[in-house]
Amino acid sequence: MQRKKVEVYFYKCPNCGIERTSWFLEEDGKTGKSLAICFNCDARFELNDAKWYTKTVNAYSCPKCGEFVEAIEENYSFYGLFCPNCDSLVRYSRRNIHPxxxxxxxxxxxxxxxxxxxxxxxxxxxxxxxxxxxxxxxxxxxxxxxxxxxxxxxxxxxxxxxxxxxxxxxxxxxxxxxxxxxxxxxxxxxxxxxxxxxxxxxxxxxxxxxxxxxxxxxxxxxxxxxxxxxxxxxxxxxxxxxxxxxxxxxxxxxx
Ligand SMILES: [Zn+2]
Ligand SMILES: [Zn+2]
The missing domain is CATH 3.40.630.30 (Gcn5-related N-acetyltransferase (GNAT))
Structure with missing residues (x-):
């Protein structure tokens, strides 16, 4: 498995502070603007460009399709890191344990x-x-x-x-x-x-x-x-x- 460092854009929920790279979006019926919904605290807020920031995270190569999968919350499930491209398990848990x-x-x-x-x-x-x-x-x-x-x-x-x-x-x-x-x-x-x-x-x-x-x-x-x-x-x-x-x-x- 190969590992590299990649830059990822994050946004912090203004209400609970959780960091995500993607958000559920909902259209505001009155203004027609897109509102982000925090999956953690249900707060609704506007995604303002100024509040995005980058962070360096590890990315691991997928054993099946070869894509690099960023080690971010969205790509983790209960068992470990999953490839969003092909659904393969890339890394078991947050520890490296051989399957x-x-x-x-x-x-x-x-x-x-x-x-x-x-x-x-x-x-x-x-x-x-x-x-x-x-x-x-x-x-x-x-x-x-x-x-x-x-x-x-x-x-x-x-x-x-x-x-x-x-x-x-x-x-x-x-x-x-x-x-x-x-x-x-x-x-x-x-x-x-x-x-x-x-x-x-x-x-x-x-x-x-x-x-x-x-x-x-x-x-x-x-x-x-x-x-x-x-x-x-x-x-x-x-x-x-x-x-x-x-x-x-x-x-x-x-x-
Ligand atoms: Zn929140
Ligand atoms: Zn894959």
Whole structure:
């Protein structure tokens, strides 16, 4: 990854003092002038040329498209610095941690896991480090399943995410939430080299128990073939000449 210094124009919110390089704009109905809206304090004010000033910030080259991405607030999400040009993760968090390192569980993470069968463990994503590991897996998942959505999806509070660990390696995840009170399976993913070993089924079954307790029914959002095959094996769906039919699950599809 290359780094360079670049000059960026900033403007300070006259009300709360937050610095931004871009603002939401709104037209003033009376005067027709453009007003900036502070995303932080909701203040409305005119963007006056005189108040812009420059600052030198770091910019990092995007591993995918090669563009330099400025390390400014607007380009950060929960996990790190994102390329506004191609959506790739450029830098993990504000620290430099190699992505491969994030795929190994730390001692602290292992301490918070629940032991399953064999060498498998389940970790509920709670802190920055957990979500960063999740983000790396999600980037992989997105390569196969373009419908998988990215940030800020995962740290929204109504989603509960579990990571699957084998030994000390993160090998998959599952996302649950409640839809009108019914547990809903949002995404499930196992890294390619660990498939066809029944791990997906274990992840689904064990996380559902933790998430939903004694509930027996759940909803599945836009299941793909792999998920359907897994649900079939677990007895949640049946298959006949018309295709798959839910037994203990219902399907919903989001565009
Ligand atoms: Zn403000
Ligand atoms: Zn890029």
């Amino acid at each position: 491969n390192k994030l795929l190994r569980a730390t001692k602290n993470q292992l301490k918070r896991t629940i032991e399953l069968v064999n060498e498998l463990r389940l970790l509920k994503a709670e802190n920055w480090r957990d979500f960063a590991s999740l983000a790396i897996l999600l980037l992989d998942a997105k390569k196969e399943e373009r419908g998988f959505r990215m940030s800020p999806y995962f740290h929204r509070q109504d989603f509960t995410n579990y990571l699957l660990i084998k030994g000390d390696e993160f090998i998959g995840y599952v996302s649950w939430n409640l839809l009108k009170g019914t547990p809903t399976l949002r995404q499930i993913y196992i890294v390619e080299r660990e498939r066809r070993k029944g791990y997906g089924s274990i992840l689904l079954r064990e996380s559902f128990k933790l998430f939903a307790g004694s509930e027996v029914e759940f909803i599945v959002e836009s299941p793909n073939e792999k998920t359907l095959a897994m649900l079939l094996k677990l007895g949640y769906v049946e298959k006949d000449e018309d295709g798959y039919r839910g037994v203990k699950v219902r399907f919903i599809y989001c565009g």
